Amino acid sequence: MVLKCLPIQMAHSLALAFGMIWLAPVWATQEVRVGAAHFPPYAVRPERGGGTGLLSQLLNALNLLQSDYRFVLVPSSIPRRQRDFEQGRVDMMMFENPAWGWQALSYNAVDMGLEDxxxxxxxxxxxxxxxxxxxxxxxxxxxxxxxxxxxxxxxxxxxxxxxxxxxxxxxxxxxxxxxxxxxxxxxxxxxxxxxxxxxxxxxxxxxxxxxxxxxxxxYRHFALLRPEAPIQGQHFARMLQQLRENGQLVAIFAPYKIAVVAVEPF
Structure with a gap:
């Protein structure tokens, strides 16, 4: 005997299926690509692979802090980093300053509260x-x-x-x-x-x-985010504030005489 779905049951099944499709992206962890140019001790020869440098430590802390976003390191270089940013190869550059050749590009700046x-x-x-x-x-x-x-x-x-x-x-x-x-x-x-x-x-x-x-x-360090980045500036600023409050920023940066300072609310 062949069972046939009643129209109302079929409609309910289709609605549920479409609902799952629409909700899936909300549940998925979004990847944030962070550019890394050789800038010791922040990033040390990222093109060679490995998790060396303070940037890698910070990304690990951010990934352990939450599960909505996964921050991944993408090797870049000092001369190439603005082009990688403009072309969308990376979503964010950290330990930057708007005065360092960024004047012609569009970005959202987040004060990281770090001074070198x-x-x-x-x-x-x-x-x-x-x-x-x-x-x-x-x-x-x-x-x-x-x-x-x-x-x-x-x-x-x-x-x-x-x-x-x-x-x-x-x-x-x-x-x-x-x-x-x-x-x-x-x-x-x-x-x-x-x-x-x-x-x-x-x-x-x-x-x-x-x-x-x-x-x-x-150096007053900023994170520069592309306007189309998966994460918004206020969300990233909130994560940094959490790391500041739980002492992880001090643990990562103080041994290198990098000051962790207060920032204005984003």
Whole structure:
């Protein structure tokens, strides 16, 4: 005997099926692609894979905090990151600042409440004082290629930096510090968090270099979200606030002398 569905039963079944289809995306975890450019200690050679750097630690904390979104790391680079963002290859860039070449792009900025700094480093000399850092004229500089420095008017152009400031450009703070130790350059500019990490692992270098009290710039870190990103700015700001309140931001960033500060409500 063949059983036939009554019309009302069939309508109910179809309505239930369509309802499940419409509800499925609401239940699904949404993926948020976070761009990672080499910026130690925040992101360390992301193109090589592995979960090194503070960004990976932060993404892990965000993923453990909730299940609505899954934050995944997408390798990028300092010169390519704006193009990846504009073309939608990534949804978000963290540890950024709107002044670092983002002026022509559309984004939603979230203050991460994290502050770092760029400092000057020179070789320790018996008669050398902090006044050594007051004037950069005539001094050989080691800079990280692609960085925006305040003393240079935030112009990252390689030709401009080499011609105007007698700068050597590299992709390694470690190499720049080594050039200072060996006398190949007079001053290197190094991100304070990265310098903290380098000196922690090389006690000899700590006794050989002098760190400036002068600060080139303070990094106030922002997360920049594409307007079409799966997550809205206020939702991401709320997650960061939860990590701030439960102490995880301090646990991740304080060991690198990155200040965790209060932010205005989004």
């Amino acid at each position: 700094a760029e400092v000057f480093v020179a070789k320790q000399q018996p008669d050398r004082q902090q006044s050594y850092f007051d004037d950069l004229d005539g001094k050989r500089l080691a800079l990280f290629s692609g960085y925006h420095y305040a003393f240079a008017g935030f112009n990252p152009g390689p030709t401009f930096l080499t011609d105007t400031f007698n700068a050597t450009l590299t992709y390694s703070h470690e190499s720049n510090l080594l050039m200072v130790q060996r006398g190949r350059v007079d001053i290197a500019l190094i991100t304070r968090s990265n310098l903290t990490d380098l000196l922690r692992h090389d006690p000899q270098a700590k006794s050989e270099v002098m760190v400036s009290e002068r600060i080139d710039q303070v």
